[in-house]
Amino acid sequence: MKTNWIILFVSFISLSCATYRNNKSSNQEYKHGAVVTAHPIASQVGVDILKKGGNAIDAAIAVKFALAVVYPNAGNLGGGGFMVYRSQSGELSSLDFREKAPAAATRDMYLDTDGNPIIELSLRGQLASGVPGTAAGMDAAFKKYGSLPWTDLLQPAIDLAAKGFPITAQQAKEFNELQEDFKKLNPNGAAIIRENIWRKGDLFKQEELAQTLKRIAEKGRDGFYKGETADLIVAEMQRGNGLITHQDLENYQAVWRNPIVGYYKGHKVISMPPPSSGGVALLALLQSVEKYPLREWGFQSDSTVRVMVEAERRVYADRATHLGDPDFYRVPVAQLTDSLFNQKRMSKVSLKKATPSDEVKASKFLGYESEETTHFSIVDKNGNAVSLTTTINDSYGSYVWVDGAGFLLNNEMDDFSVKPGTPNLYGLLGGKANAIEPGKRMLSAMTPTIIEKDGKLKMVVGTPGGSTIITSVFQTILNILEFDMTAQESVSAPRFHHQWKPDRIDVEAKAIDPHIRKSLEKDGYSIRQRGNMGRVENIVVLPNGKLQAGADHRGDDTAKGY
Numbered sequence: 183m184k185t186n187w188i189i190l191f192v193s194f195i196s197l198s199c200a201t202y203r204n205n206k207s208s209n210q211e212y213k214h215g216a217v218v219t220a221h222p223i224a225s226q227v228g229v230d231i232l233k234k235g236g237n238a239i240d241a242a243i244a245v246k247f248a249l250a251v252v253y254p255n256a257g258n259l260g261g262g263g264f265m266v267y268r269s270q271s272g273e274l275s276s277l278d279f280r281e282k283a284p285a286a287a288t289r290d291m292y293l294d295t296d297g298n299p300i301i302e303l304s305l306r307g308q309l310a311s312g313v314p315g316t317a318a319g320m321d322a323a324f325k326k327y328g329s330l331p332w333t334d335l336l337q338p339a340i341d342l343a344a345k346g347f348p349i350t351a352q353q354a355k356e357f358n359e360l361q362e363d364f365k366k367l368n369p370n371g372a373a374i375i376r377e378n379i380w381r382k383g384d385l386f387k388q389e390e391l392a393q394t395l396k397r398i399a400e401k402g403r404d405g406f407y408k409g410e411t412a413d414l415i416v417a418e419m420q421r422g423n424g425l426i427t428h429q430d431l432e433n434y435q436a437v438w439r440n441p442i443v444g445y446y447k448g449h450k451v452i453s454m455p456p457p458s459s460g461g462v463a464l465l466a467l468l469q470s471v472e473k474y475p476l477r478e479w480g481f482q483s484d485s486t487v488r489v490m491v492e493a494e495r496r497v498y499a500d501r502a503t504h505l506g507d508p509d510f511y512r513v514p515v516a517q518l519t520d521s522l523f524n525q526k527r528m529s530k531v532s533l534k535k536a537t538p539s540d541e542v543k544a545s546k547f548l549g550y551e552s553e554e555t556t557h558f559s560i561v562d563k564n565g566n567a568v569s570l571t572t573t574i575n576d577s578y579g580s581y582v583w584v585d586g587a588g589f590l591l592n593n594e595m596d597d598f599s600v601k602p603g604t605p606n607l608y609g610l611l612g613g614k615a616n617a618i619e620p621g622k623r624m625l626s627a628m629t630p631t632i633i634e635k636d637g638k639l640k641m642v643v644g645t646p647g648g649s650t651i652i653t654s655v656f657q658t659i660l661n662i663l664e665f666d667m668t669a670q671e672s673v674s675a676p677r678f679h680h681q682w683k684p685d686r687i688d689v690e691a692k693a694i695d696p697h698i699r700k701s702l703e704k705d706g707y708s709i710r711q712r713g714n715m716g717r718v719e720n721i722v723v724l725p726n727g728k729l730q731a732g733a734d735h736r737g738d739d740t741a742k743g744y
């Protein structure tokens with residue numbers, strides 16, 4: 183009887199492993215270039231540009247605009263994002279096209295007269311939007327690295343918007359579920375409400391969006407921040423209680439920043455600096471676990487989970503206090519990404535008992551210096567690599583569709599700390615570092631990342647997922663570097679997440695085997711099962727130079743290449 187149970191248990195473990203560690207043939211491998219995005223059509227647009235002789239940045243720009251059409255929940259003209267770039271010769275850069283608070287924004291703008299947050303205000307409607315950064319970001323990326331004509335990069339998106347594209351089953355379901363909300367907020371504006379019932383394969387046409395994209399094709403950033411598009415955005419603001427003015431739009435600039443660079447066991451990790459917390463937190467997490475024998479312990483073994491969770495708890499506590507827009511707040515980047523500091527902090531961690539989050543406070547530094555988002559990864563035939571994450575924050579952002587211009591506006595203002603101690607949409611806390619100020623960028627968790635080994639490109643990775651972005655990228659990197667997974671396995675593997683507060687481990691359905699879960703619970707860990715976490719897109723360069731691509735099957739995500 184006992185043997186039967188053991189056999190059953192072993193087959194359960196191997197079955198659940200098999201769901202992601204399965205047929206290697208599902209790994210896509212390409213010789214020249216690879217594009218992994220959240221939508222099959224956007225991936226195809228990227229590959230077409232690469233085949234035409236475009237470089238990774240050309241493909242990224244074309245994909246970005248195509249996603250604004252075929253993936254309206256996140257793909258955006260009305261939001262922003264971050265891009266990390268590594269050229270074939272190892273030149274590194276990162277581009278910040280994150281939204282900014284309008285000039286008229288104030289610290290307490292989402293509080294009522296008693297000082298209590300009015301949550302709805304930072305999430306829905308015109309007041310929730312920051313000044314969009316996408317058009318300026320793509321314009322800046324093109325001016326620095328673009329090689330094909332700008333109009334060629336916009337044309338696929340214009341055609342998709344004007345002629346329509348067949349929606350996926352998942353999109354049909356979402357569009358149908360959101361009809362009522364959109365009708366309330368956008369009685370005329372939302373393209374989604376033109377059909378009462380959507381079915382897989384129906385053509386989704388967005389004529390107004392096609393016109394907006396044409397203006398950007400003709401005039402570059404001015405096609406968005408000035409003239410007709412700007413007039414339409416400002417008119418939309420005035421229909422509600424929005425703050426964005428013509429001046430805010432004209433003043434918006436994307437910023438090139440020095441990426442966060444650090445090491446994990448000889449691998450160079452290149453990621454996004456503040457105003458994203460992603461790069462700083464990712465590096466701190468990797469440094470925190472570096473000295474532990476994770477490979478020996480194994481993927482999601484009892485000790486592996488404990489060490490990763492205790493690292494996450496501490497790193498997210500620091501995130502809440504120390505991270506914000508570096509143009510407004512002195513973020514202690516050097517201290518937070520100091521390997522000795524992170525290792526020392528872990529030296530007090532017990533592997534026998536959970537540390538309650540209430541006992542973990544943000545570090546003190548003296549005199550220091552200074553659900554919905556989408557990610558795509560691209561490598562071109564010369565080995566130039568782009569890792570880009572972009573968002574309007576929540577799925578479908580503020581739900582405000584700019585009437586006449588055909589795109590959704592972000593609700594990114596909710597990523598600010600609306601009031602110290604009040605969690606945002608993702609349960610994240612913040613304080614002074616991330617308080618609202620005019621012209622300031624709200625803190626992000628987006629973590630577009632590139633990894634290099636021995637001077638060569640090794641991996642291009644990133645994901646959406648709000649607060650879980652950092653831990654999903656962290657796990658995917660460990661899946662490759664410690665647990666020898668393929669690119670597809672690394673993104674399919676079930677994930678878990680801890681963010682200091684609330685003090686619990688969130689797990690996907692198949693993450694953490696039941697007996698390990700029991701042992702963790704016995705030692706004071708609280709565990710909650712939730713839905714999918716993130717949608718990671720990963721390209722790994724194999725020793726033979728081939729590009730192995732993993733697209734996250736939690737969505738319609740697709741890898742393509744040639």
Ligand code: DON
Nearest residue numbers: 553554555575626627647648
């Ligand atoms: O910038 C951030 O961290 C968030 N606005 C990202 C939101 C997100 O990933 C939602 N996706 N599921």
